[in-house]
Amino acid sequence: MKALFIGGTGTISMAISELLIEKGWELYLINRGNRNDDKRLKGANFITVDINDEKAVAYKLSGMHFDVACDFIGFVPSQLERDYRLLKGKVNQFMYISSASAYQKPCGNYVISEKTPLANPYWEYSKNKIACEDYLMKLYREEQFPITIVRPSHTYDERSVPLGVHGKNGSYQVVKRIKEGKPVIIHGDGTSLWTITHNSDFAKGFIGLMGNIHAIGEAVQIMSDESVTWNQIYSCIASALGVELKPFYVSSEYLAAHSSYDFTGSLIGDKSNSVVFDCSKLKSLVPDFVATKRADVGLRETVEYVMSHQECQREDPEFDRWCDEIIKKLR
Structure with missing residues (x-):
């Protein structure tokens, strides 16, 4: 073929x-x-x-x-x-x-x-x-x-940790904040369901x-049949880093209204919605399909890869400052 x-x-x-x-x-x-x-x-x-x-x-x-x-x-x-x-x-x-x-x-x-x-x-x-x-x-x-x-x-793959709120350079800056014990912005209250594959x-x-x-x-x-909350996703990342997660919850509407990032699209139009996917059509076409990489396993493997490969560690100081400003203002 x-x-x-x-x-x-x-x-x-x-x-x-x-x-x-x-x-x-x-x-x-x-x-x-x-x-x-x-x-x-x-x-x-x-x-x-x-x-x-x-x-x-x-x-x-x-x-x-x-x-x-x-x-x-x-x-x-x-x-x-x-x-x-x-x-x-x-x-x-x-x-x-x-x-x-x-x-x-x-x-x-x-x-x-x-x-x-x-x-x-x-x-x-x-x-x-x-x-x-x-x-x-x-x-x-x-x-x-x-x-x-x-x-x-x-x-997602081994090079980038799947997250909801991040800057233009990808997710590493959020991982770095978690590692350093800084508060991390999670949209909504973190309880909506999501699927990572x-x-x-x-x-x-x-x-x-x-x-x-x-x-x-x-x-x-x-996609995978597994659904997890955003709290679980971020907690898995913190666990893989061996640190305590310090979540800071902000509504998606507030994030969309107070940033230059397109959170209207990526959050309100996507990740803030609680979804569960029905993959029965795929399985009827591909009877042996099974997603076997559990979310917590995949997240741990990805975090370990990113932290051991410097080329995956793209810092984003602008996004880091924005996070600090939003958290300080809302506190």
């Missing part, structure tokens, strides 16, 4: 690429080559080109055909329009990574399935994902373009959809 990934080395896609290589797929990656020396990608074929240089990409793909192609880095419809021009007639299945954040907010029902409406007025990212899905479904209906839409929730589990579900004739024309969500 032959696959083409646009991207292929990110948080979600790296685990998929690694597992595909193990399974003997002939894998091609279109990217700029920033992580192509990763040992986990040994055996992959690299097409080093800027995907936005459509003419150059078309030249490199000339005469090629793939069982599956996937765009991991498509965020707006114009990027998928480009993909369609490049891949029409060259793929048996085109897969697109959308987002569970596209589901209706506020939630009409805390149990989320593929039947849940797509309607998120709070986050531009989510609105763009919905527009991308609409474009692809239109292609499927009118042009028989063989699409499969995949909706992940909060997927390790990328190794996501990869198993995703690969089960690749080349799957029953997945054509379908949207499928992939």
Whole structure:
């Protein structure tokens, strides 16, 4: 089997690429080559080109055909329009990574399935994902373009700790605050339910959809069945660091109104909502799918990796100052 990934080395896609290589797929990656020396990608074929240089990409793909192609880095419809021009007639299945954040907010029902409406007025990212899905479904209906839409929730890997409130440089500054015994901002009261999925589990579900004739024309969500509270997530991180957690609770509305960060989108349009995902559709398509990385285990492994790899420790002094200012003001 032959696959083409646009991207292929990110948080979600790296685990998929690694597992595909193990399974003997002939894998091609279109990217700029920033992580192509990763040992986990040994055996992959690299097409080093800027995907936005459509003419150059078309030249490199000339005469090629793939069982599956996937765009991991498509965020707006114009990027998928480009993909369609490049891949029409060259793929048996085109897969697109959308987002569970596209589901209706506020939630009409805390149990989320593929039947849940797509309607998120709070986050531009989510609105763009919905527009991308609409474009692809239109292609499927009118042009028989063989699409499969995949909706992940909060997927993480060993390089970044999954959190709710963090700055532009990622989550390390929050981990550092916990380690140093500083108070840490948690949105709401920390009791809402959330789902985090390790990328190794996501990869198993995703690969089960690749080349799957029953997945054509379908949207499928992939995530763990496990639900945890934000208090549990932050407590697991503190436990992995061997320190006491000092939570400071702030409403999502206040955070959205008093910062330059897009907490309207990422919190009110996503993480402040209490959700439980129904993955029965995925399991009907991929009967052997089971997410086996428990949240507390995955969080501990990620914290240990981040704390032992300096390249993962991207400090964010601006966010640190903002936290101190918010906490001082509210106290």
